[in-house]
Amino acid sequence: MDKKLIGVDLGGTTIKFAILTTEGEIQQKWSIETNILDEGTHIVPDIVSSINHHIALYNMQVEQFVGIGMGSPGTVDLDAGTVIGAYNLNWKTLQQVKKVVEQETGIPFAIDNDANVAALGERWKGAGENNGEVAFITLGTGVGGGLVSNGKLLHGVRAAGEVGHMIVQPQGYLCTCGNHGCLETYASATGIVRVARDMAEEFAGNSKLKQMLDDGQEITSKIVFDLAKKEDLLGKMVVERVCYYLGLACANLANLLNPSFVVIGGGVSAAGEYLLKRVNKYFQEFAFPVVEKTTTLKLAQLGNEAGVIGAASLALTFK
């Protein structure tokens, strides 16, 4: 009998679920709202009851499942299956996720942080082509990362894969982490807007972006890229600077890990080939020759589904 996997992608606004084959094909998917009230105490019970409900709904048995895998914000203890410090979930104290889920579903449970899980998803079924050497960078509100080498996620002591906190400009912008010049301060969605505001101040030419900023209009990273694609002068300069830092970070990452693919995902990566081409230009400038020839930059392919797919793959260890 073909056994199935369950993947859970826990986010601040929704919790996504999927039932997958052990080959990673999604067979069912659904989602519920994340109820962060009462210090997030409803979250784990909601996950459990949603899983149990859907197992019953699809006339399936607990024995048909290899395991449940989940990606979570916050600091995850893989072995204990606990999470702490997931502030967007109101989880300030230690959450016994694995213990409760296994008790209430009767299915083995594994957990990792959301960036790592998205990396596993893209690696398994997306741009990573199931290769054993894949780095994943996600450009969203922040910049996250997940690194796979020798076919396994790298965790280090606790916080490997902090791609967003690589220093690309010593004495650069102040980051929320307290350091200066982290990649995140330039290449996250908010970082790009920050670069735009900064460069606009010294820009004296003709630019719609400049006008919008001077008018006090709301600017997003998407607007910056869209205007750049339409040949807006300031927009092009901002994109060039952002891609310079991204290319430098990708090159230094690749000089250390020499992955087959550096996969770029997250909201900002919606800028597509326009972004990739420019990051690649700087990557090629800064990568060690052998690395430049053997590591390829790619856009992510799975979008929102990377999380549930990667989460489900955590459960393959129970196979």
Next chain:
Amino acid sequence: MDKKLIGVDLGGTTIKFAILTTEGEIQQKWSIETNILDEGTHIVPDIVSSINHHIALYNMQVEQFVGIGMGSPGTVDLDAGTVIGAYNLNWKTLQQVKKVVEQETGIPFAIDNDANVAALGERWKGAGENNGEVAFITLGTGVGGGLVSNGKLLHGVRAAGEVGHMIVQPQGYLCTCGNHGCLETYASATGIVRVARDMAEEFAGNSKLKQMLDDGQEITSKIVFDLAKKEDLLGKMVVERVCYYLGLACANLANLLNPSFVVIGGGVSAAGEYLLKRVNKYFQEFAFPVVEKTTTLKLAQLGNEAGVIGAASLALTFK
């Protein structure tokens, strides 16, 4: 019966050998000169006959050995057991090392490149404390590296661990690899002298180092550090700049891998705590807070023996 390991550290001037227990204790060691004549065709036969000679000398049997491990310069193909492009050995064409050694000794053979093998040695029996998460940086004529995560060396597609070619100063010094601003151009033995010459040009104070450079005397990285320790003004400035780039590179490495230890070895590391303290200052400035708390910089402990010990550890896979 306790089986033994053989470690071979192949260098451009000497070949070091050791017989070790499977716990990594050296029981016998010897070395021979590297004969690079005739396109290095004598090297593998010399290794084989030296091993066979010493096995007989110590009244040992082939069956007493788990395996032979070797570290080599050049580009190593781990699976095929071949080496190519080791120019300091005059090995320009593909060398069938594994095939010949196994045939002529009857002992299983494994090989990796010299920086990786030194990393394995320091990780196993030196500063790495046999931890599963260790990064090794060697500061010699060049700057090399070896990265261990999840208890295994990272190889990437081909060239993981190129720590010396991380870009620490875009548009900086031209490197032999063709890129600009590689760590190696500032922090290798020759890089340090280059920084000294450069900074001497603009230096106008009182300095023995400045005098020596102006007099056309031969300068080494050791002289730079020795003078800095004696409060030479220019010497101190040079050391500060070198340690800044080393600290930045160590931080970016640790932001990605969060190893338990970043171990600094090679000839330049003879500067000891004086070097470590200053690298650490910049490491702390640039490392992500969790990384700063969990990753420790250390000096290498094994010196020249790291190579044979790490090489021998490759043979543990045959156990």
